[in-house]
Structures are given as C-alpha cells and as structure tokens.
Amino acid sequence: MTPRTISELLREHGDREFLVTDGGRYTFAEVHDLARRFSTLLREKGIQKGDHVAILAGNSAAYVVAWFGSALAGCVTATLNNMLLAEGMRYTIDQSESRILICDRAWIDTSHKHLDKRQKDLPLVAIESEAAFFDMLRTYAPGEETMLPITEPLAILYTSGTTGLPKGVMNSQATYYRSGAQAVRLLELTPDDNVMVVLPMFHVNPQMMGTMSCLVSGATMVLRPRFSASAFFEDAERFGATGCTFVGTILSILVNRHRGDQKNHKMRFCFGGGAPREVWKVVEDRFGIMVYEAYGMTELGGWTSCNSRTVRRFGSCGKVRDDIELIVVNEHDEPVPPGVNGEIIGRPRVPNAVLSGYWNKPDKMVESCSNLWFHSGDLGSYDEDGFLYYHGRIKELIRRGGENISPIEIESSLIQMDGIADCAIAGVPDPVMDEEIKAVVVRKDDISPEDIIAYLSERFPRYMLPRYLEFVDSIPKTANEKVRRELIKTIEPPVIDLGAKSIDRGKPVSAGQEAAG
Known part of the structure; x- marks a missing residue:
C-alpha cells in the first residue's frame, strides 16, 4: 500500500460528491479548487512553507477546505479544540507555534478576547459563514501546490490533557x-x-x-x-x-x-x-x-x-x-x-x-x-x-479494598437505568479502602439513591457499589465525550454518603470473599 497525497485523491475523484453540510454540497473538485485558493490566501498573509496554521472553528466544509488548503501550501495544521477556554486555549495556540488563526464567528465572538496580547496580534482569517468564506476565497487565484513530503506532519492534534498539559501529536x-x-x-x-x-x-x-x-x-x-x-x-x-x-x-x-x-x-x-x-x-x-x-x-x-x-x-x-x-x-x-x-x-x-x-x-x-x-x-x-x-x-481504574474496578463497566450499566439521562463513575481517596466509588448522575425522572443502589445491586457484587452519590445538571466531559473524572472527585455537600444512609451496600469485601459468601 503506497501512501497517496490529499491532492492526488481529490483529483482522482473529481466531480463526485465529497462533502454535504447544511450549507451546501461540494464535489472533490470543488473542495480541491477552494483549497488551492486558500493556499494563495495564506501566502498573501505572509505564511510560508513549513509554518503552522491553527484552526479554531466548528464543523463545516470551510474547516475541511482550510485544513486541506494549508496542506497544499506546505503548512502544518494545528487542529485546536475550539471549546477550550482561557489558559488551555492560550497554551495550545502558543505550544503549536501557530503563525495564523483560522476562526469562525462563534469563536471570535466568545473566545478571541481571552487571548494574550501577542496572540491577538497574530493574523486572523474569519469564517463568517460557509457561503461567505467560499465567496471570499473565490476572489483569490488557485495557488501552486507546494506540499511537504508525505512523511512530514500533516497535522498536530492535541490530546485531551485531563491529567496534565496536552501533547501535540504529529x-x-x-x-x-x-x-x-x-x-x-x-x-x-x-x-x-x-x-x-x-x-x-x-x-x-x-x-x-x-x-x-x-x-x-x-x-x-x-x-x-x-x-x-x-x-x-x-x-x-x-x-x-x-x-x-x-x-x-x-x-x-x-x-x-x-x-x-x-x-x-x-x-x-x-x-x-x-x-x-x-x-x-x-x-x-x-x-x-x-x-x-x-x-x-x-x-x-x-x-x-x-x-x-x-x-x-x-x-x-x-x-x-x-x-x-x-x-x-x-x-x-x-x-x-x-x-x-x-x-x-x-x-x-x-x-x-x-x-x-x-x-x-x-x-x-x-x-x-x-x-x-x-x-x-x-x-x-x-x-x-x-x-x-x-x-x-490504567490510571482510571478504581483501587478499592484490593480490587481493581473499571468505572466504565459501572457507567455502561447505570446509563441503561430508566430515569437517568447521563452518569459517570470515579474513585475518591479513602484512608481505609484506598479508594471509594463515587457515582455522579443526571436525572430525567425523580429517582432516589435507594433506586440507584437497588438497580446496581442486581448487576454488580457489593464491592462495586458506590459509596458516594451526587445529582448534577451535567457531566463534565471533553469535547470528545470523555468524562473528566478529575472534576467529579469531590465529596463535599451536596454529595450523598450512602454509607451513612440505611442502604445495604454490604461490607467492603474482595471478589473472592463475595463469591465465597
């Protein structure tokens, strides 16, 4: 399997339909043409081969055109999380060493003001709308393609960084x-x-x-x-x-x-x-x-x-x-x-x-x-x-009383309970058990802690039942739908201590003891 370039693939499929959005339908050839015009725009903004181009925008055909156009200009695209705020946003812009920002109107209106002075001075290309962006690009001539070698980075994607600063994967x-x-x-x-x-x-x-x-x-x-x-x-x-x-x-x-x-x-x-x-x-x-x-x-x-x-x-x-x-x-x-x-x-x-x-x-x-x-x-x-x-x-496993417990296993069952819209499980420090289990639940019906424990008790051994429970309006997650467990580990009120309630969670026993009992 010999790798092929984006340009080769766009040319091969030509007039076939490639992209469908609420804004329109675009063939491979149209995307290729618009991407070449975007590469001209970058050059006129002073962006050179090998420079990094940051995209901070929601999903649209304009996003794909900007990404491909950056590649055709020989640039590396930093596809940044447009939902990050404050320090996280400023960090990825700086760490990626981006020389220009490609941003949609929603991001400009809500987030651009949080940049530091140096970042605000970076050239910025606005995606006002998909149609307006493409109308603007059509005023530029299609550029000559100067792509980096196929073995060089096409993009930098940042890890979620829930346990430390994000890393830019090349x-x-x-x-x-x-x-x-x-x-x-x-x-x-x-x-x-x-x-x-x-x-x-x-x-x-x-x-x-x-x-x-x-x-x-x-x-x-x-x-x-x-x-x-x-x-x-x-x-x-x-x-x-x-x-x-x-x-x-x-x-x-x-x-x-x-x-x-x-x-x-x-x-x-x-x-x-x-x-x-x-x-x-x-x-x-x-x-x-x-x-x-x-x-x-x-x-x-x-x-x-x-x-x-x-x-x-x-x-x-x-x-x-x-x-x-x-x-x-x-x-x-x-x-x-x-x-x-x-x-x-x-x-x-x-x-x-x-x-x-x-x-x-x-x-x-x-x-x-x-x-x-x-x-x-x-x-x-x-x-x-x-x-x-x-x-x-490995780092998300809950270590309770000598047992390794997967939070995903409990979540996958609990989300199926009637009356629950969303849920998450995390381990919280405990001086006796090493860790205890906390459940965070978004309700869509009026269900009680007793209802939840009764439901889980039919599906899991006692050592896997939550010690703590908190009802919340939403679960903190990354933009990739991964639970941010580090944000749900608190046990201050209104967290409910199920161990202090008249709910039979059973004694903290190991899997072997549970089976024997």
Whole structure:
C-alpha cells in the first residue's frame, strides 16, 4: 500500500460528491479548487512553507477546505479544540507555534478576547459563514501546490490533557492515508456510501476514520455541526447516511434517548470505540446498525484494531490492522498469556503507520516508549483467537479494598437505568479502602439513591457499589465525550454518603470473599 497525497485523491475523484453540510454540497473538485485558493490566501498573509496554521472553528466544509488548503501550501495544521477556554486555549495556540488563526464567528465572538496580547496580534482569517468564506476565497487565484513530503506532519492534534498539559501529536500525511485506506477495506466502503460525521473536526475520529476514509474511497462525508441525539436518526434518513463514526458515550446516549426501534434509515455500520456490551446489542437489535467496535489512539494511527462484517467477536475490539503490531504486557514489558490483563503497547509494521512524535516535546515521546514500543497506558487482553479487549485506562481504574474496578463497566450499566439521562463513575481517596466509588448522575425522572443502589445491586457484587452519590445538571466531559473524572472527585455537600444512609451496600469485601459468601 503506497501512501497517496490529499491532492492526488481529490483529483482522482473529481466531480463526485465529497462533502454535504447544511450549507451546501461540494464535489472533490470543488473542495480541491477552494483549497488551492486558500493556499494563495495564506501566502498573501505572509505564511510560508513549513509554518503552522491553527484552526479554531466548528464543523463545516470551510474547516475541511482550510485544513486541506494549508496542506497544499506546505503548512502544518494545528487542529485546536475550539471549546477550550482561557489558559488551555492560550497554551495550545502558543505550544503549536501557530503563525495564523483560522476562526469562525462563534469563536471570535466568545473566545478571541481571552487571548494574550501577542496572540491577538497574530493574523486572523474569519469564517463568517460557509457561503461567505467560499465567496471570499473565490476572489483569490488557485495557488501552486507546494506540499511537504508525505512523511512530514500533516497535522498536530492535541490530546485531551485531563491529567496534565496536552501533547501535540504529529501525524504525517502517510499516516492519515494508511488509516483511511485500512478503514475503507474494513468497512467495505464504496463511492456510493454516505458517512455521517457528528464529532468535532479537531478530533482524530472525524479526521482519520471519517474524512480520510471518504477521501480514499470516493464516498461522501455528511458533516453535521455537532452530535444531536434527538436529530441523529432524522439526519441519517434525510441525508441517506449508510454509516457513521462514533466515540465515547454517543451510542449509550442514543440508546437511552430512543427507547423504541429506529430502523427508518439506510445505516449499515457505525465505526468507533467505546460501545459497552449492552449498548452494542441494542444498537444492532433495535437500530439495525452493525457495530464496528475498534480500539485506537491518536498516537497509533487513529485506530489499530476493529471488528469487521466477517471477522468479529461480540464485546471485543476485533483483530489488529496488518500494518500495526499490538501486544499486551506486564510491568516488565513481557507479553502476557491470553486472558490475562496488561498494558497495550504498539509499534508499526510499515513506515509511517503511527505518530512521528510529540510537537516540541521529545521528552514525552521518550517517556511513552520503551523497548522500541509505544506504551498506550490502556489496560487490555487478548483471547485465544487473537481478539483484543479493552478494559479502560490504567490510571482510571478504581483501587478499592484490593480490587481493581473499571468505572466504565459501572457507567455502561447505570446509563441503561430508566430515569437517568447521563452518569459517570470515579474513585475518591479513602484512608481505609484506598479508594471509594463515587457515582455522579443526571436525572430525567425523580429517582432516589435507594433506586440507584437497588438497580446496581442486581448487576454488580457489593464491592462495586458506590459509596458516594451526587445529582448534577451535567457531566463534565471533553469535547470528545470523555468524562473528566478529575472534576467529579469531590465529596463535599451536596454529595450523598450512602454509607451513612440505611442502604445495604454490604461490607467492603474482595471478589473472592463475595463469591465465597
């Protein structure tokens, strides 16, 4: 598989429809033409080959054109989280060493004022609207393409940074191509497919799993402004979507929101990671959509393993891509047998299948690698047939009374309870148990702590039942729908101490004691 450039792929598919938004429908050729005109704009703004261009904007065709246009000008795009505020926003702009800001009107009106003086002096290109942006670009002549070598970074994507300052992951154009081509093979994509993308474009999922799979296959990308549970199936039907990408809790939210069958659509697949078993089954049974459950990281080619239509195992993350190698190891980097949990580590089998490094943080790259393997920080296991299973982030596991407890496992069950709109689980320090379990719940009906404990007691052993409970209006999450657990660990009022209530949580016992009892 020889990697191909964005320009080559845009030219190949020409007059086929590439992008569909609320603002219009655009062919591959139209996007290519507008991207070349954007490259001219950058040059006239003094931006040179090798410079970094920051995009801070919501989902639109203008975002894709600015990203591709920056590549055609030989620039590296820093696709920054436009939802960050204050210090987080200023940090990523500075750390990426961006020389120009491409921003939509919503970001300019709400966030530009929070920049420091130096950042406010950076050149800025405004996306007033999709149509206005393209009308403006058409006043520029299409520029000559001066792309960086395909092995050089195409974009810098920042990790969520929930446990420290974000790191800028550098992925080359070749890495993007390999991810897209592997997805095309996996999903059996054709030019007749319409892939709906609802996640923010600064995230690896819509970039590699969505945009690149359509760019490689000639399929159409239906780009929505944001994820909307209420409008999801209406949009799928209206745009003739044949598939979508997902991440985090999106499928859980859809299952919770739509209690009946939803099959008035053409969707045959959903491609992503984080589908709990209960949700996976409901999506396939009630929605009629096959779940392509994957495991992936921004650093490891976007996604590394996935179930396919023909090779799949319920509850697993499928088989590993043929251009990436993954093993599960103990604390000494020694492979563990099937069925034993350990850290997932990976490396490429071919050139440019994974990240080329962290921007301006070579020390962090060194920290992440040992024995020539990239260490994911994720807990996983293989079964006897080589299917990979994901068990959560190692640092997110709750250590209670000698037991390791996955917060995702409890969340995946609790979200299915009637009366609950959203939930999250976290560990909080405890002098006796090491950690105790806290549940944070968004109610849509009047349910009590006793109702919640009764529900969980039917599904989990006593040592996995929450000690603390808090009712909130919303769960703090990253823009990628990942729970920000560091923000829900407080136990001050109005947090309810279930241990002080007349609720039988049982004594803090180990799994072995529970089974014996």
